[in-house]
Each structure stands twice: as C-alpha cells, then as structure tokens.
Amino acid sequence: MISIHLILFLAFGAVALAGAINLLAQTHPINSALSLIAVMAALAGEYLLLGAEFVAAVQVIVYAGAVMVLFVFVIMLLNAGVEEHTKGSHVAVLFGIPGTLLGSILVAWVVLRHSGTGAVAVGALPGPPKTIGPLLFHEFLLPFEITSILILVAIMGAVVLASKPPSSPPGGPKGVD
Amino acid sequence: MRGIGALPIWVYILASVIKSAVVLGVLLTAVAYTVWLERKVVGHMQNRWGPTRVGPFGLLQPAADGLKFLFKEDLTPPHVYKPLYIAAPLIAVIFALTSISMIPFGNSVTIAGYSIPLQITDVNTGLLIILGITSIGVYGVALAGWSSNNKYSLLGGLRASAQMVSYEISLGLSLVGVLIMAGSFSLRDIVNAQRGHFLGFIPHWYVLPQFIGFFCYLMAAYAETNRIPFDLPEAETELVAGYHTEYSAMKFAMFFMAEYANMITVACLATLLFFGGWNGPVFGPAILQAVLPVFWFAAKVFAFLFLYIWVRGTLPRFRYDQLMAFGWKFLLPLALVNLIGTAIAVAW
Numbered sequence: 001m002i003s004i005h006l007i008l009f010l011a012f013g014a015v016a017l018a019g020a021i022n023l024l025a026q027t028h029p030i031n032s033a034l035s036l037i038a039v040m041a042a043l044a045g046e047y048l049l050l051g052a053e054f055v056a057a058v059q060v061i062v063y064a065g066a067v068m069v070l071f072v073f074v075i076m077l078l079n080a081g082v083e084e085h086t087k088g089s090h091v092a093v094l095f096g097i098p099g100t101l102l103g104s105i106l107v108a109w110v111v112l113r114h115s116g117t118g119a120v121a122v123g124a125l126p127g128p129p130k131t132i133g134p135l136l137f138h139e140f141l142l143p144f145e146i147t148s149i150l151i152l153v154a155i156m157g158a159v160v161l162a163s164k165p166p167s168s169p170p171g172g173p174k175g176v177d
Numbered sequence: 178m179r180g181i182g183a184l185p186i187w188v189y190i191l192a193s194v195i196k197s198a199v200v201l202g203v204l205l206t207a208v209a210y211t212v213w214l215e216r217k218v219v220g221h222m223q224n225r226w227g228p229t230r231v232g233p234f235g236l237l238q239p240a241a242d243g244l245k246f247l248f249k250e251d252l253t254p255p256h257v258y259k260p261l262y263i264a265a266p267l268i269a270v271i272f273a274l275t276s277i278s279m280i281p282f283g284n285s286v287t288i289a290g291y292s293i294p295l296q297i298t299d300v301n302t303g304l305l306i307i308l309g310i311t312s313i314g315v316y317g318v319a320l321a322g323w324s325s326n327n328k329y330s331l332l333g334g335l336r337a338s339a340q341m342v343s344y345e346i347s348l349g350l351s352l353v354g355v356l357i358m359a360g361s362f363s364l365r366d367i368v369n370a371q372r373g374h375f376l377g378f379i380p381h382w383y384v385l386p387q388f389i390g391f392f393c394y395l396m397a398a399y400a401e402t403n404r405i406p407f408d409l410p411e412a413e414t415e416l417v418a419g420y421h422t423e424y425s426a427m428k429f430a431m432f433f434m435a436e437y438a439n440m441i442t443v444a445c446l447a448t449l450l451f452f453g454g455w456n457g458p459v460f461g462p463a464i465l466q467a468v469l470p471v472f473w474f475a476a477k478v479f480a481f482l483f484l485y486i487w488v489r490g491t492l493p494r495f496r497y498d499q500l501m502a503f504g505w506k507f508l509l510p511l512a513l514v515n516l517i518g519t520a521i522a523v524a525w
C-alpha cells in the first residue's frame with residue numbers, strides 16, 4: 001500500500017544508506033564526517049516517523065550537533081589529509097565478498113521470516129517528553145543510571161589519557177652557594 | 178499538527194505560505210535595520226554620529242550596504258576547498274533563518290471566519306527543535322574556518338566551534354527551569370502559562386522566579402551568537418577577521434545576516450520564555466486588540482536587541498581561556514543549581 005509514510009520511510013532510508021556508502025567511498029575524512037552527519041539526520045527523520053519526537057530532536061542536538069562537531073573539530077585540528085592509497089589485498093577480496101553476501105542473505109532471511117509479527121506501526125513509540133520522563137525513571141531506571149556511570153568513566157578515561165605525564169621528581173645538583 | 182484539524186487544507190496551505198512570506202520579509206528587514214541600530218547606538222555611545230548621510234538619520238544605509246554587497250566582486254581565492262567554502266555561509270544563514278518558524282508572535286487572529294494562529298508551525302517540542310537548529314548552525318562557522326585554508330580562519334573556526342558547543346550545554350540547562358514551571362516544550366503553551374498578575378500589577382513572567390536561569394540564558398546566548406564579550410572568534414584585532422577572513426561580498430554578507438538573525442532569534446526566545454511573550458495590556462476596539470499583542474512582542478524583542486548592542490558598546494572581550502573557564506566552571510554549575518532549586522520548589 002503506497003502511503004506518504006512509506007514514501008517518507010524510503011526517502012529517509014535512502015538518504016541514510018547513501019550517506020553511509022559515501023562515508024566509506026570518500027577519501028578525505030572531512031567528506032566522510034559530513035556524510036555521517038547526513039546519516040544522523042536521516043535517522044532522526046526515521047525516529048520522527050515512528051512517533052518518537054523527543055528522541056528525534058535529541059538525536060539532532062546530541063549526535064548531529066555535538067558529537068559530530070567534535071569529530072569535525074578533531075579532523076580540522078589534526079589537519080587530516082586525503083587517505084593514502086594502498087594496494088588492495090587479494091585475501092580480502094577472496095573471503096570478503098562471499099562473506100558479505102552470505103551475511104546479508106542470512107540477515108535478509110531472518111528479517112523476512114519474522115516480518116509482520118513484530119513490525120512497528122507508524123507513530124507507535126512514546127513521543128512527547130511527558131511520557132518519556134516517567135519511563136526513564138521507572139521502567140528503565142537501571143539502564144539510565146548505568147549509562148550515566150559509563151559516560152562518567154569515559155570522561156575520566158579521556159581526562160587521564162589527555163593529561164600531562166607526571167614530571168620527574170625535582171633533584172639534581174643544587175647551585176653553588 | 179495543531180491547527181490543521183479545524184482548518185480546511187487549502188486554507189492551511191494558503192495561510193502558511195502567506196505567513197512564511199511575511200515573516201521572512203520582516204525578519205530580513207529586521208536584520209538589516211538591526212545593523213543600522215547597532216551602528217547608530219554604538220556610535221552615540223562612542224560620542225560620534227554613526228551613519229547620517231544616506232537618507233534621514235542614515236535610515237537608507239542598509240539599502241546602500243545591500244547594493245554594495247551585491248555589486249562587489251565575489252572573489253573565490255584559489256587555495257580554498259571549494260565545495261565547503263561555498264556551502265559554509267549557506268549552512269550558517271539557512272539554519273539561522275529557519276528557527277524563526279517555531280516562534281509565535283501573538284494569539285490567533287480570526288480572518289473570514291477561520292482562526293489562524295500567528296505562528297508558522299506550532300510543534301509541541303518547539304523549544305527542543307530550536308536548540309537543535311542552533312546546534313547545527315555551528316557547522317557553518319567550523320567549515321568556513323577550515324575550508325578557507327588559512328591559519329587565522331582555522332583558529333577562528335576552531336575557537337568558535339569549541340565555544341559554541343561548550344555554551345550550548347548551559348543554554349539548554351538554563352531553559353529547563355522554565356520548562357519545569359511551564360510543563361510543556363511548546364512555545365505557545367509556555368507563553369500562555371505566563372498570563373495573569375500577582376497583586377494585580379506584577380506580571381506572572383518567568384524572569385521573576387527564574388532570574389538565575391535568565392542570567393545564565395543571557396550569558397550563554399551571548400556566547401552562542403559570538404557577540405561581545407564573547408566574540409574572540411571574530412575579533413578584528415586578534416585574528417584578522419576570524420573565520421570569515423577569506424570571504425567577500427555576498428558570502429560575507431550571509432555570515433553577517435546569520436549572526437544578526439541568530440541575535441533576533443535569541444531575543445525572541447528570551448521574551449517568550451522569560452518576559453511573557455505577547456502578554457501585555459490589551460484594550461480598545463477589535464482591530465487594536467488583534468494588533469497590540471504583536472506590538473508588545475516587538476517592543477520586548479527591541480529592548481533585548483538594544484541590550485545586546487548596549488553590552489557590545491560597553492564591555493571588553495574575554496580572553497579565550499577566561500571564556501572557556503567561565504562557561505564550564507561558573508555558568509554550568511550555576512545552571513545546574515538553578516535546575517535543582519526549581520525542581521525542589523515545584524515538587525514541594
């Protein structure tokens with residue numbers, strides 16, 4: 001049944017797919033980062049189609065607007081240039097292409113076998129922040145708190161990795177008094 | 178979508194097209210005349226006249242500037258990374274102009290029997306979408322700095338994007354106090370929650386209980402729009418011209434337009450969230466009653482723009498490390514304290 005929702009779903013999905021393929025195909029990292037931003041925006045559109053408007057807005061604010069800004073920031077700061085072109089690997093082609101085909105056939109078979117039983121309708125997920133708030137603090141409290149501890153650990157790890165190494169203890173000969 | 182339920186589809190589309198055209202026209206004119214206002218006010222604060230020659234009081238100066246930008250040579254230096262060099266001002270100006278679509282200007286007006294809200298769209302997560310749009314606007318600045326292939330631009334672009342990302346957090350947190358008190362993300366609901374008066378004359382505006390939140394919002398918004406005292410990324414004496422060094426003519430004008438459109442959006446949000454939006458004394462015949470709320474809204478936005486320009490003419494700028502320390506070590510904890518205090522007060 002061709003409805004506007006199907007068309008929008010296919011459009012956002014096509015943009016996400018094109019962005020992801022472009023991410024791999026581009027040689028300059030800044031183009032790859034911009035393709036990833038397009039993927040994030042398309043995913044936000046998909047979330048909106050599912051009815052999760054808060055998640056869609058937060059996806060844009062956090063992922064596309066902060067995490068990807070930091071990716072772009074690092075690429076600009078380190079002046080990353082065009083990737084160097086290495087010779088292809090025969091082993092990768094010999095095992096990789098059949099392996100990828102096998103994997104995608106497997107995934108497609110599993111998905112088609114289960115289609116219709118767990119398919120999500122348009123607008124099915126909780127949307128407004130008023131309904132998500134209680135969910136986060138009642139049913140999903142444990143994952144919420146564990147995620148925040150995980151983020152704290154990541155921040156501490158980043159601070160430790162980026163700090164200066166401890167300086168050598170003060171010693172050596174004193175001046176002639 | 179609200180409003181489409183009560184209106185037939187052709188009325189909705191026609192009203193949306195007319196509203197978009199009017200709002201865009203008014204916004205672009207407001208951007209041009211905010212530049213005029215800034216030049217006049219800063220000039221008078223520095224004991225000089227500002228533009229006086231082009232038209233009475235220099236009022237045609239923006240028109241002259243617009244013509245100048247159109248006729249100027251649009252030079253693309255050979256060493257830039259062309260796709261992003263051209264895309265960056267477009268990104269900046271598109272996202273700066275888009276956020277005005279969520280902003281309500283007044284109550285509904287009744288034309289030919291149809292009740293049309295004075296807002297292009299009333300999304301029920303409107304505030305969140307405006308924050309998302311300002312987050313994406315950072316890319317215009319960062320990519321402009323990088324694609325110009327120039328060390329001053331790169332430094333300006335990096336500083337600007339780091340500053341904007343840092344202050345977005347305080348910006349968002351300072352607004353959560355208002356959201357807790359209003360109970361909704363929709364801008365129209367937040368303004369409607371500020372109707373009424375205490376003791377008959379003190380209005381119910383959120384600035385009174387949320388003055389800490391208002392202070393945090395104002396500081397974070399000044400930093401987000403790269404205005405003095407936080408304008409190191411585009412400081413003339415520091416970095417030639419920062420991230421827009423290599424831009425000329427219309428592309429430079431687009432960065433300018435994006436900056437002033439962001440200022441206007443920030444001023445509109447401040448009036449909607451803290452100063453009661455279009456609530457104000459309404460009296461007189463029906464036509465006056467329809468126009469007066471919009472007038473009050475415009476007057477409050479004008480007051481905030483004047484405050485922006487006043488601060489610009491008065492304060493020196495922060496050094497970059499002072500700027501980042503202020504954002505992370507002072508403003509963020511203050512916004513969190515405001516949030517906790519508001520939550521406790523509301524839950525009591």
